[in-house]
Amino acid sequence: MNEISKINDTRKAELLSRQVEHIDIKSFDARPIIDAMDKMSFTSRDLARATGIYNQMLADPDCSIFLVIAGSTSAGGCMDLYAELVRNNMVDGIVATGATVVDMDFFEGLGHKHYQANEIPDDNVLRSLYIDRIYDTYIDEEQLQDCDFTINAIANSLEPKAYSSRAFIREMGKYLVEHGKKENSLVKLAYEHDVPIFCPAFVDSSAGFGLVKHQVDAMKAGKPYLTIDAIADFRELTDIKIAAGSTGLLMIGGGVPKNFIQDTVVCAEILGHEDVEVHKYAVQITVADVRDGACSSSTLKEAASWGKVSTALEQMVFAEAGSVMPLLASDAYHRGLWKDRPVRRWAKLFA
Known part of the structure; x- marks a missing residue:
């Protein structure tokens, strides 16, 4: 190893020293x-x-x-929090977003870690050291590529057909049960408790790199390959909404996951279920500004105009x-109150 490599390794270890x-x-x-x-006020x-709701x-x-998650709260320290919500029914x-499911939770399920940035040097320096930054949090890019290749290996092991993101993420959970290195993984616990995870923009994550490699390698070899069926995602999630009846949303952030779960009400109506209930309860925690008219910042009251959410039991928390x-x-x-809840196991709807 040359002197520059030694210096870089030392510097990288220094920056990735605080988990x-x-x-x-x-x-x-x-x-x-x-x-x-x-x-208070x-x-x-x-x-x-919101907590009361x-x-x-x-x-x-x-x-x-x-539970609807967008943003990087999992990397920032809420990963075990979300896992406990699944563990305790x-x-x-x-x-959720692909980043939440794959780059953060599945990533740590494989034994990798996120790190606190004690200092934030020039991002070009971080790039030269193969360190990715999320605000004041670091990820080792080499470890993230291990996540990419693990997704590729899972894809290569499956029958080449169309999968919803839910079906593929379930295979990821099964993989962690057999090979994972972290007990408190959301993906793993969801598999064990039959809690379905949907990722409407699944390939916008490390999964995308692994799946593209799977597809390209199969094409070169003249073999069939699997695909992710986004329409199946919407259909399956709507099937759960129809079967569930009364529903509540606990939403962190906004974006695609927020709109995706809310749209199940409209989709059910399109399918002829005109008696489907709007989401009875809704809480959204966000820092998005409502003034720009963007979907991510649209209030729950605005969603009521689309026939998605009831205004009786909803609360926006701008934080x-x-x-x-955690509070x-x-x-x-x-x-x-969770101790007396019925266990639903909605994933079994697709068994």
């Missing part, structure tokens, strides 16, 4: 804080009301709850989700 530690919602009881915030009271979802025996289905989700989730965990 992100994911918050444990069981280790503290947020109920007194949420109760106090309920007597501004975002504090919004969060308290989530607890109502948990207490409603007829309500299926969907606090959510029944998940709609950075990593700061408030909401800890409060709900310690109130314990």
Whole structure:
């Protein structure tokens, strides 16, 4: 190894020396804080009301709850939080970005880590060291490429046909059960608890690189290859909405996952289910600004005009989700309303 390589290895190890530690919602009881915030104003009271609505979802025996995730909160320290919601029957289905599912959770399920940036040098320096940056969080690009190639290996092992993202992510969960190195993985726990995960923009992630390689290699060899069927995603998620009846949404961020789950109501109507309920409960935590008219920042009241969400039990919380989700989730965990919830196992609808 030459001297420059040694210096680079030392510098990389220095920058990737402090792991992100994911918050444990069981280790503290947020109920007194949420109760106090309920007597305040501004975002504090919004969060308290949102937490109350989530607890109502948990207490409603007829309500299926969907966790909807966009953004990088998993990399930032909320990964175990989301896993605990699945482990304790606090959510029944998940709609998320490819980054959340693949680049963050599956990535750590393989034994890799996210790191705190103690300093943020020039991003060109980070590139030369194969370090990717998410604000003040680092990822080792070489480890991320291991994630890419693992997705490729899973694809190569499957029958070459069309899969919904849910079906492929289930295979990822099965892989982690057999080969994973982290117990508290959302993808792994969802597989074990039959909680379906949908990723409407699945290839916009490390999965995309692995699947493109799978397809190109198969084409070169003159062999068939698998594909991801986005239409099947929409159909399957709508099937769950029709079967579930009453539903509640706990949404972190916005973007495609938010619109995808809300659109199931409209899709069900198009399919002739005119009696399908709008989403009865809805909470959204976001920092998006409503003034630009973008879909990601559209309020839940706006969604009501499209016939997607009820305005009776909805709450917007304009806050950075990593700061408030631990309080909401800890409060709900310690109130314990999840203990008496029916176990739905919606993934078995497609067995």
